[in-house]
Amino acid sequence: MKIAIIRRKFNPFGGAEQFITRTIEGLGTFNIQASIIAESWTKTDDAPTLAGQDWIKAGVRGSSRAAKFLSFQQSVAAILSMHKFDLIQSHERLLGADIYRLGDGIHASWVARLAKVSPWYTKLWLKIDPYHRAVIRTEKEMSKEPHLTYVANSKLVQQELMDWYSVPTERIVLIENGIDTKAFAPAIDKTSAKAKLGLNPQLPTVLFVGSGFARKGAFELLEAVKTLTDFQLIIVGYDKQLAKLKKRVKTMQLESRVLVTGPQKDVKPFLAAADLFCLPSLYDPFPNAVLEALCCALPVVVTDSVGIADAIKQRNAGALCVKQAASIADALQHVWQNRESMSQNALNLSQNYDLAKASQQWLSLYNTLIKNKKESSIAHSTH
Numbered sequence: 001m002k003i004a005i006i007r008r009k010f011n012p013f014g015g016a017e018q019f020i021t022r023t024i025e026g027l028g029t030f031n032i033q034a035s036i037i038a039e040s041w042t043k044t045d046d047a048p049t050l051a052g053q054d055w056i057k058a059g060v061r062g063s064s065r066a067a068k069f070l071s072f073q074q075s076v077a078a079i080l081s082m083h084k085f086d087l088i089q090s091h092e093r094l095l096g097a098d099i100y101r102l103g104d105g106i107h108a109s110w111v112a113r114l115a116k117v118s119p120w121y122t123k124l125w126l127k128i129d130p131y132h133r134a135v136i137r138t139e140k141e142m143s144k145e146p147h148l149t150y151v152a153n154s155k156l157v158q159q160e161l162m163d164w165y166s167v168p169t170e171r172i173v174l175i176e177n178g179i180d181t182k183a184f185a186p187a188i189d190k191t192s193a194k195a196k197l198g199l200n201p202q203l204p205t206v207l208f209v210g211s212g213f214a215r216k217g218a219f220e221l222l223e224a225v226k227t228l229t230d231f232q233l234i235i236v237g238y239d240k241q242l243a244k245l246k247k248r249v250k251t252m253q254l255e256s257r258v259l260v261t262g263p264q265k266d267v268k269p270f271l272a273a274a275d276l277f278c279l280p281s282l283y284d285p286f287p288n289a290v291l292e293a294l295c296c297a298l299p300v301v302v303t304d305s306v307g308i309a310d311a312i313k314q315r316n317a318g319a320l321c322v323k324q325a326a327s328i329a330d331a332l333q334h335v336w337q338n339r340e341s342m343s344q345n346a347l348n349l350s351q352n353y354d355l356a357k358a359s360q361q362w363l364s365l366y367n368t369l370i371k372n373k374k375e376s377s378i379a380h381s382t383h
Helices: 015-026 065-082 107-116 120-128 130-143 155-165 190-196 218-227 242-251 268-273 288-295 309-314 325-337 339-353 355-381
Strands: 002-006 033-038 054-057 087-090 099-101 149-152 172-174 205-209 232-236 258-262 276-279 300-303 318-321
Touching: 065 130, 087 355, 107 120, 107 130, 107 155, 120 130, 130 155, 149 155, 149 355, 155 172, 155 309, 190 268, 205 218, 205 268, 205 288, 218 232, 218 242, 218 325, 232 268, 242 258, 276 288, 276 325, 288 300, 288 339, 300 309, 300 325, 309 318, 309 339, 318 325, 325 339, 339 355
Parallel strands: 002 033, 002 087, 033 054, 087 099, 099 149, 149 172, 205 232, 205 276, 232 258, 276 300, 300 318
Antiparallel strands: none
């Protein structure tokens, strides 16, 4: 089975890319050949690798975000016309795919959420910005493609797709992210894990893992930890605002309690040192980092705009907050006071997201769609 997987900028540290890597590895025993179509892909010594795959470069022209967005669509269309694939799976908004995985959520919803917390001039720009207009227009056009199957990675995204674009439920498949639950485990000795990172072994430690510091609430979390004088914080991830965040830590005189690491190939040493996990995002369809934390028995603090929030609340595996320092601080204190029961609940919840289950769901979807395409082709040929 030959599958094209489209991701414009393949950053191996990103959540979507890690999902792609895990899914392909999980399907490795099923004789599936994947070709990654991308404008660019990051290759560094400490970056996770995806070996044995065919990489196809999609050239992009233009100087503006909108021009590059549209140019990528055109470039991908040209590539697809020159190659024969059984299925086309896109992680980007474009026309002509068989599957669109909504890993980045609904752009119209993201813009609406951003507008709510922005000053008037930003609200105005969000309305007239050619890039946002082009992306939302593409989302609308995609919703009218009858052959396109959507894969939502959370009930949050599934509901938003129906609310924003009236996509019928039969065109949406819910496949939540999967994780190799055997690859992550609770730390045996947190004291030594903290000491190895230069942290105080006696203080409760909060972990944040993610790229997109402003969207995911890293700055608000920093403000929260400033008020929690007996808490430590580890921030792992790459972002264009990394230098700004480090400067903020220094300005707030938090160097002794806050560790900013930048991107890391292996997050396990940081998970081992953490007692709690926090991701107070403005919008996050389904972060893989939360699954890793749950597997390590870390109670989780998230906003209700994070795709797994309902499960965390229902299973008492952490707490919900809003994207404000005071709310985050209150939630962290509450979870810390109830950490023993919540840690076990977090570990139990993680078992619902086993990678083997997700891989089997993807394989079933692939087989169903290929069967449907063959039947459709036969039907057309007989007319």
